Amino acid sequence: MGNMQISINECQERKTKPSTDGIAFGRNFTDHMFIADYTEGIGWHDHRIVPYEPITLDPSAIIFHYGQTVFEGLKAYRAKDGAIRLFRPEENFRRMNESCDRLCMPQINEADALEALRTLIKVDREWVPEAEGTSLYIRPYMIATEPHLGVAPSLMYKFIIILSPVGMYYKEGIAPVKILVENEYVRAVAGGTGAAKTAGNYAASLKAQAVAEKMGYSQVLWLDGVEKKYVEEVGSMNVFFKIDGEVVTPALNGSILGGITRKSIIEMLKSWGVSVTERRITMEEIKTAQQEGRLDEAFGTGTAAVISPIGEFSWKGDSFTIHGGKAGELSTKLYEELTDLQTGVKEDTFGWVTEIREEAVVRN
Amino acid sequence: MGNMQISINECQERKTKPSTDGIAFGRNFTDHMFIADYTEGIGWHDHRIVPYEPITLDPSAIIFHYGQTVFEGLKAYRAKDGAIRLFRPEENFRRMNESCDRLCMPQINEADALEALRTLIKVDREWVPEAEGTSLYIRPYMIATEPHLGVAPSLMYKFIIILSPVGMYYKEGIAPVKILVENEYVRAVAGGTGAAKTAGNYAASLKAQAVAEKMGYSQVLWLDGVEKKYVEEVGSMNVFFKIDGEVVTPALNGSILGGITRKSIIEMLKSWGVSVTERRITMEEIKTAQQEGRLDEAFGTGTAAVISPIGEFSWKGDSFTIHGGKAGELSTKLYEELTDLQTGVKEDTFGWVTEIREEAVVRN
Structure with missing residues (x-):
């Protein structure tokens, strides 16, 4: 990445949002996703936000056979004042790069990844639920896409971010x-x-x-x-x-x-x-x-x-x-x-939270 | 599987076959592939031979995130008399089921899988190269396809077989x-x-x-x-x-x-x-x-x-x-x-080879 330009292709029609009451974890996804492609010798390119849609890969893509893939998981929360709050997202992208190193996968530009996430959440901001205990689960991941049946690092990758609204984990107080x-x-x-x-x-x-x-x-x-x-x-x-x-x-x-x-x-x-x-x-x-x-x-x-x-x-x-x-x-x-x-019920004295507001991103 | 019916959709136009002289391993694939789908509660269904084509999966498919996948590798050889010879293919499908057990994936019907492979090879028989030291590499594999960001066994899978012509491994006698x-x-x-x-x-x-x-x-x-x-x-x-x-x-x-x-x-x-x-x-x-x-x-x-x-x-x-x-x-x-x-240069006194001839499969 670096000097990333994100193209945005918004979907024509928004999906009906599921009720977050009793929603199953990881089964509902928002209207859009972020994708960037990596090609060895070129680097990351074609950063884009597109309608949430299937991924098409060659049957010999390395991900299917040799498991070159890493992922992250974090959440966006809706504060009472309407702001969307991300918890330490820079830590996730830092760890993602550590995982990539172990798996012989290319590094992402962490600042660009965070900017891509913020942009995607702005496009799908109505999906961040408001009810207490709910959140928007964020899944950044990278997969090896080169069509090659060989045990060697892939020369092509996709970096993808998808979003899934999730309900309250504990219904009646935290349970052992x-x-x-x-x-x-x-x-x-x-x-x-x-x-x-x-x-x-x-x-x-x-x-x-x-x-x-x-x-x-x-x-x-x-x-x-x-x-x-x-x-x-x-x-x-x-x-x-x-x-x-x-x-x-x-x-x-x-x-x-x-x-x-x-x-x-x-x-x-x-x-x-x-x-x-x-x-x-x-x-x-x-x-x-x-x-x-x-x-x-x-x-x-x-x-x-x-x-x-x-x-x-x-x-x-x-x-x-x-x-x-x-x-x-x-x-x-x-x-x-x-x-x-x-x-956002209590003040973030640690500086852990990044806020996303309608038109601006504010660092606490 | 069991009582498997394979539908065959042959491609309109055959690809040009690459020369096996100096061909790179695992980068060329034949005209067709075998696919079967698994749905929990239904079992394996829609066994089919189709033109070699991309696989389309939801971005939340379990294979991308939690790595539920197994594969096998074996070869088909062209004998001097034109017959196609498979080396102990039943051992590969037996091992595939052992791998599936470890990964909490469904069992395949081993006899059906072998029949599917034989049928696929018959459709793509012209891809089994003739030159000494060449072969058709066979890659059966299974991937978890359920769209679900949850660490739990997938309820949906694809079992796929793809074929790749490969050249001589050793050009000048076996090299250390x-x-x-x-x-x-x-x-x-x-x-x-x-x-x-x-x-x-x-x-x-x-x-x-x-x-x-x-x-x-x-x-x-x-x-x-x-x-x-x-x-x-x-x-x-x-x-x-x-x-x-x-x-x-x-x-x-x-x-x-x-x-x-x-x-x-x-x-x-x-x-x-x-x-x-x-x-x-x-x-x-x-x-x-x-x-x-x-x-x-x-x-x-x-x-x-x-x-x-x-x-x-x-x-x-x-x-x-x-x-x-x-x-x-x-x-x-x-x-x-x-x-x-x-x-097939020497007699198979071990009973390891299964032959495929134009219209019949002969067990040595």
Whole structure:
């Protein structure tokens, strides 16, 4: 990108917007999408906003065979005053470039990507829902499009942004989840792609998730792939524990995704004067702390749920309850503070939010 | 599938066939492709042979985001008598179903898939090249097509077969490759997806491959992801060593792809009375055997090259030559015997080849 010119082809007729009450996640899309094409030797070109429409690819396109793809996920919120608020979007595009590096994909111009997103949201601004707890989910992604059955980096890519209105995650206050600690399947290992937001990590997780659901658990906790001792992630969220009054989360080790909600939670806790440690933590330590009454809370963090309290762990056939199976005070406070900041109910003292107003973009 | 009816829509005009002399791998495709659609609750439907044409998918299709996809690779050879010979195709469809299981994708009917392939090859029979060393590369694959931004198995899939004429792999007799032993990046770990033929494994391999190429090596040797001691695969091939007159290959451990060429080589060696052991083998053992003059040969096995002799390893900064950097006797004999069997120069005493003749399919 760089000196990007975006052509805008608005659709003739707008779709009927679904009610956000009870809307399923990721099944409804707005009227438009952003696309840019990359050709090796030329760079990014043909930046355009077009009606949301199917993508046409050669059957030999590298994405179908060798999985060269990365994605991001973030949300736009509608504030009470009508402004649209983006939460740390520059962090997503920075991470996207890190993922691209691991997957041998071209870098995007992060400022251009943010400008493309802002322009797209302005075109589809009526799709940012207003009801409490709703938002517009944003999915930037890049796919390898070169028609070539060869295990080599593609010479052609598409960078795409699509938008999906999403409803309230928690209907009746944040609800704890039951988590199965996974002992057979592995999500990622150091030296692999676990720290990148790429399709293969998610494909690899489906089998364990299916087993967990059959057993009545909503997500799995991933242990490290080497010793199967150390806590890595929960489902597709980062995970935090409150032990002896301190907050602990697994250190980023090369196989854990560096979540932007994770990063924000750490910064928020520190701003409150709460001790937060990023380190290796074993499942044994969690269990012992629970048995000794020192494990007060556990919660996952991610874009979809923001904070997901953990009410129960099952590990090697034993299950144990956390905080009486209820959402803890810290989880609840973090959820409220972060969503209030995201939606503009409270002032953004961190400088995390970028606002989009009808004709201007204002940086807080 | 099951009781499959294939509709055939032949293209009006056939493409000009490229010369197979110097043709690039995986860049030319035949006139037609096979497609079947899967819908949860209905199963496989609309089995069809259509002109080779682009695939159209919703931008939210699961393949683009969560990588649910598997593929296979095999070859059709033209025998001197004009018959078209497929090498163990039923093994590919069996393995495809194993990959599908790991990726939470629906099973195919293996007999129907083979019938679909035979029908497609009959329609495009003129594309199976005749020159020595050439073949028609066959790529069956399955992709998740449901429009849904959710980390859950897709409810819709496409099973596709495309065909690509390929030239001679070795122009002047089989040539040894230089291999870099990879110490930083990891291809797969037990509990992951290494034993499945799925896109994410290949995406994960690109970075190490790029580093190796910059250093003048043609492929990497992958070590296990846990201790980084044990040999797993070479590039996208299985690997064999001849030490003290015995042949050794890494045992299938859950992170190594069970190659069909690997399996055939083991069976062929056993039929010759050569001792073959499938076991764990460390890189240290390989190096020691080389230093003591006990490592006679090393070679990779796979569909593309069939046999790829290894002339040099570089490991932790030291490099050492194998068999004087030349193809060994065993590698050469295996290559010749297997390709002679595949192309019908020698009798197929193993029952591995399925023939396709103009109007009938004959099982040897």
